[in-house]
Amino acid sequence: MPLFVAAKVDYPPQKITLLASKRSRRLELWADSGEGYKYIHTYWIRHASGTAGPKLREGDLQVPEGIYEIEGLNPNSKFHLSMKLNYPNSFDLAMAKKEQRHQPGSNIFIHGKTSSVGCLAMGDQAIEDLFVLVERIGPGNSQVVIAPHDPRLLPLFPVPDHLPEWTAELYQQIQQQFEQFK
Structure with missing residues (x-):
């Protein structure tokens, strides 16, 4: 809550956006209480496997790239707490179908702990903050x-x-989303 007070944003806000950069391992929290998005805080991503580029198949160890929603919360995760992303989304599925890829992957989470394969591992304190907020x-x-x-930046x-x-x-699409948050 102190981060929201400092940013002059109601807690809880109406909606949030999380901007993740795989290279810098940073996840920015932006919140909107009805007056437009404001920057709240940057969290360090403790681990994210893979390289630049989208996730293409199950088991490729790649963190996906794209625009996602959080579709579920798991308070009983083996990674402390976890938030499930809607990967593959409609874009991912359309590209997999176009290329005749049958297993684009599944079960992508933002979670606690400090290791992961294909997910964003945030550490336990950061995931507690984000989980409670969501x-x-x-x-x-x-x-x-x-x-x-x-x-x-580039x-x-x-x-x-x-x-x-x-x-x-x-x-x-990703560039357009990020440019809304300055």
Whole structure:
């Protein structure tokens, strides 16, 4: 709550957005109480596996990139607490279908502890803060945007020989989301 008081944002807010940068391992919390989004705090991501680029298949150890919602909360997680993302979302499923990939992956979480394979491990204190906040506002009032790096600092450009052709479209969507938060 002190972070919200300092930012002059009601607690709990109406909705939140979490901006995650895989390269810098930072997760920014932005909140809106009906007067527009305001920056609240930056959390360090303790571990995130994979490299730049979207998740393509189950078991590729890759943290996905895209625009997601929190679809569920697990207070009994083996990773202290966890929040399930709606990966694969409709974009991920459409690209998998287009490329005839049948197992794009599943069970992507933001969770506690300090290790993970394909998820964002936040440490226990950070996940407690985020979990309680999402529980109070409702998972449907949250958005999570995951990027390879912060596109407000350096534009997103897919490396042509490394990433699928559609990554340019995905990165444009991610860039537009991040640019709303300055």
